[in-house]
Amino acid sequence: xxxxxxxxxxxxxxxxxxxxxxxxxxxxxxxxxxxxxxxxxxxxxxxxxxxxxxxxxxxxxxxxxxxxxxxxxxx
Amino acid sequence: xxxxxxxxxxxxxxxxxxxxxxxxxxxxxxxxxxxxxxxxxxxxxxxxxxxxxxxxxxxxxxxxxxxxxxxxxxxxxxxxxxxxxxxxxxxxxxxxxxxxxxxxxxxxxxxxxxxxxxxxxxxxxxxxxxxxxxxxxxxxxxxxxxxxxxxxxxxxxxxxxxxxxxxxxxxxxxxxxxxxxxxxxxxxxxxxxxxxxxxxxxxxxxxxxxxxxxxxxxxxxxxxxxxxxxxxxxxxxxxxxxxxxxxxxxxxxxxxxxxxxxxxxxxxxxxxxxxxxxxxxxxxxxxxxxxxxxxxxxxxxxxxxxxxxxxxxxxxxxxxx
Numbered sequence: 001x002x003x004x005x006x007x008x009x010x011x012x013x014x015x016x017x018x019x020x021x022x023x024x025x026x027x028x029x030x031x032x033x034x035x036x037x038x039x040x041x042x043x044x045x046x047x048x049x050x051x052x053x054x055x056x057x058x059x060x061x062x063x064x065x066x067x068x069x070x071x072x073x074x075x
Numbered sequence: 076x077x078x079x080x081x082x083x084x085x086x087x088x089x090x091x092x093x094x095x096x097x098x099x100x101x102x103x104x105x106x107x108x109x110x111x112x113x114x115x116x117x118x119x120x121x122x123x124x125x126x127x128x129x130x131x132x133x134x135x136x137x138x139x140x141x142x143x144x145x146x147x148x149x150x151x152x153x154x155x156x157x158x159x160x161x162x163x164x165x166x167x168x169x170x171x172x173x174x175x176x177x178x179x180x181x182x183x184x185x186x187x188x189x190x191x192x193x194x195x196x197x198x199x200x201x202x203x204x205x206x207x208x209x210x211x212x213x214x215x216x217x218x219x220x221x222x223x224x225x226x227x228x229x230x231x232x233x234x235x236x237x238x239x240x241x242x243x244x245x246x247x248x249x250x251x252x253x254x255x256x257x258x259x260x261x262x263x264x265x266x267x268x269x270x271x272x273x274x275x276x277x278x279x280x281x282x283x284x285x286x287x288x289x290x291x292x293x294x295x296x297x298x299x300x301x302x303x304x305x306x307x308x309x310x311x312x313x314x315x316x317x318x319x320x321x322x323x324x325x326x327x328x329x330x331x332x333x334x335x336x337x338x339x340x341x342x343x344x345x346x347x348x349x350x351x352x353x354x355x356x357x358x359x360x361x362x363x364x365x366x367x368x369x370x371x372x373x374x375x376x377x378x379x380x381x382x383x384x385x386x387x388x389x390x391x392x393x394x395x396x
Contacts, residue, residue, distance in 0.1 A: 035107075035111070035115075036289060036290050037115045037289065037290075037293070037327070037329050039290065040289070040290045040293040040294060040329075041329060043294070044293075044294075044297050044333055048337075054294075055294065056288075056290050056291045056294050060290070
């Protein structure tokens with residue numbers, strides 16, 4: 001079972017300029033300072049950590065931490 | 076491929092236009108900051124050719140740099156190949172134009188290779204194979220893809236990435252140099268739309284328009300490149316630790332960092348040298364390779380290019396006296 005905190009810890013480890021503690025899990029990450037390269041990197045890190053495939057055609061619509069968590073728990 | 080291959084990468088000539096365009100000046104336009112340039116793109120300025128210069132002109136200048144390093148008689152050259160997707164004109168092929176400008180001889184095969192960022196590895200494999208098969212001794216492999224011809228400066232996805240440059244690699248047997256030991260190639264099915272040129276706009280008054288889906292490019296690159304490198308090394312009983320350097324196409328700092336992380340190789344084994352001139356497409360790898368030849372380094376090298384297609388090429392090189 002993947003939790004929102006798991007995704008937040010990955011974002012923290014990525015060393016972005018956004019404070020993970022201030023991130024809203026139900027708001028789009030791109031509206032909180034993340035760009036497309038960050039999103040692609042996040043998917044890469046998630047694949048490595050959870051051993052799942054996160055192809056762009058399936059993950060392009062995942063915009064929030066909650067949506068990513070739900071996707072991982074359903075896949 | 077077996078070890079009987081004896082075609083060496085003897086010398087590499089390069090040309091990078093002197094004119095630089097600063098990416099910093101574009102940051103307000105695109106709502107970006109310098110941290111983005113330094114940590115993600117890794118490109119602060121881009122080399123841009125003179126508008127009057129064409130692809131063949133850049134190739135000729137790279138050849139002048141090659142001639143400053145070694146003696147090549149124009150009449151000896153048996154293959155003149157240009158890797159480009161931005162030719163001078165559609166017809167004739169740019170290699171024929173370069174052939175004419177350099178005054179090469181009649182017994183010289185000329186052809187272009189339509190490939191992008193994986194083009195150098197494709198060219199090395201094709202020319203090495205041709206030379207071995209036909210018993211040829213002198214070949215020139217040019218790379219030149221001036222994307223300033225096709226990038227829309229208002230397009231946030233592509234405007235800050237590409238630089239103009241050219242290279243020419245002199246391939247010949249017998250002299251000390253790197254030998255192509257083996258190579259592998261691939262094309263991701265159904266992925267052509269991640270990088271393409273919208274020709275329709277080029278025919279009208281609209282700005283040229285290279286289209287790039289950077290997320291998809293990064294996705295494919297970070298999956299196939301480490302896998303292709305491991306497979307090639309595994310085939311030859313080598314580990315990542317036995318390779319002196321991994322000369323990866325520097326699409327962006329982020330993509331190189333992620334591939335490096337996946338391969339678990341230290342940073343000093345993966346050069347990244349495009350901060351001052353940008354991603355020069357098929358010229359990016361030979362620009363870095365030149366340092367290994369001039370520095371007389373002898374360790375085994377892995378080259379890997381990836382991009383348009385989405386396609387890739389990975390090869391293993393070893394030095395031989």
